[in-house]
Amino acid sequence: MEAKHVAVYAATGCRGCENTILDIGFQVNSPGRLARFVFWPYLLGSRLEDLEKTAEIDVTFFTGAIRTEEDEIAARRLREKSKIVVSFGACAAFGGMPGLLNLQQESDPPAVSFDEAAPLPGLRDRVDSLHQIVDVDYFVPGCSPPVNYTWTILQSLVCQSSSSARMSFAASRLPQRIARSVLSGVLPPAGSVFAGERGVCASCGRLKEEKSFTSLKRIDRFEPDPLRCLLEQGLLCQGIATREGCGGLCTGAGVACRGCFGKAEAIYDAGAKMVSAIASTFDTTDAGEMEKIAEMFVDLAGAFYRYTAPAECALLHPPASKQEAGRESEAAEGAAGA
Ligand code: SF4
Ligand code: SF4
Ligand code: SF4
Known part of the structure; x- marks a missing residue:
């Protein structure tokens, strides 16, 4: 079988996603044998200009959010050149933590001040x-x-193989329609999300007792009961609203889910779901008491859309569609070239 041509690109992020791909290489050597990495700035020192000379790419793994002008140019060029584009990791899929910028109000002071002499990306x-x-x-x-x-x-x-036990294990956590494709060696339907559909709660083994939410706790000042639901113990766990698939990596370790898989399939807006879930457990009808509990929550938008503000926050202006964004970009390029 001819080796697939694969590209990996990191836009604005922390490079953790690329390291996950590298981790695979250390655990098993199949991708290295069956794929030819033809464009990967981090590993191969490739530059965007090199894409012109690169043969057609079979699969691009795009990591990181679109924050800089170069991120956007790279996204468009890689799309043109690639048969399949994978949005890999929370930053690429939802805007990730760089996307918290979109919650900034015009009246907010700049979060950082730049040295004007330093060369910054656009x-x-x-x-x-x-x-x-x-x-x-x-x-x-x-x-x-x-x-x-x-x-x-x-x-x-990339490898078009379904032989390994690890594959079956991962497929067991995928929605059936994707798992069937994966295990039978055909491509899953376009738009598929390689994760579960329900909320993290569905696969969390912690005991839920329908307890009221009476006070917000911080993990650095509180040791939670190892068996009980973290939300019911006062930690801001977002498992109710977050897509399952990680197997409760954080909750299993006693840390509240922070929503890095994005919203679960049936949820319209994760922040609204969390507010309604918590407010419905307030054990009081007294407005003053309710206000006191509500005041414990600081920066709810930052907490509930930590990874997803650009793509999944219904409170923000709807994002420009791809077509509109494309027209704006073409107009900007035209203006720059005029
Ligand atoms: S999703 Fe973003 S912040 Fe998280 S590991 Fe990937 S690049 Fe880093
Ligand atoms: S809220 Fe969190 S700790 Fe509680 S059941 Fe859901 S995922 Fe588990
Ligand atoms: S924050 Fe942790 S528990 Fe929540 S989806 Fe991400 S890995 Fe899973």
Whole structure:
């Protein structure tokens, strides 16, 4: 079988997603044998200009959010050149933590001040996820995506193999329609998310007792009961609203879910779901008491859309469609060239 041509690109992020792909290489050597990495700035020192000379790419794994002008140019060029584009990790899939910028109000002071003499990349006014800029074929959420899903998507898109036990393990956590494709060696439907559909709560083993939410606790000042639901103990766990698939990596370790898989399939807006879930457990009808509890929550938008503000926050202006973004970009390029 001819080796697939694979590209990996990091836009604005922390490079953790790329390291997840590298972790695969250390655990098993199949991707290295069956794929030819033809464009990967981090590993191969490739430059965007090199894309002109690069043969057609079979699969691009795009990590990071679209924050700089260069991120956007890279996204468009890689899309043009690639048969399949995968939005890999929370930053690419939802805008990730760089996307918190979109919650900034005009009246807020700048979060950082730059040394004007330092060479900075051209910054865009807002942060976008990859699919807000170009068409995306598949999504792998997570910050960073778990190795099992990374392995599964590499196997199904790049190696086209379904032989390993690890593959079956990961597929067992995928929605049936994707798992069937993966295990039978055919490409899953375009737009598939390599993760579960329900909320993290569905696969969390912690005991829920329908207890009231009476006070907000901080993990650095509180040792939670190892068996009981963290939300019911006062930790801001977002498992109710977050897509399952990680197997409760954080909750299993006693840390509240922070939503890095994005919203669960049936949820319209994760922040609204969390507010309603918590408010419905307030054990009082007294407005003053309620206000006191509500005051414990600082920066709710930052907490509930920590990874997803650009793509999934219904409170923000709807993002520009890809077509509109494309027209704006063409107009800007035309103006620059005039
Ligand atoms: S999703 Fe997480 S690990 Fe990946 S680039 Fe963004 S911050 Fe880093
Ligand atoms: S809220 Fe969190 S701790 Fe509670 S059941 Fe859901 S995922 Fe588990
Ligand atoms: S528990 Fe939540 S924050 Fe932790 S890995 Fe899973 S989805 Fe991400």
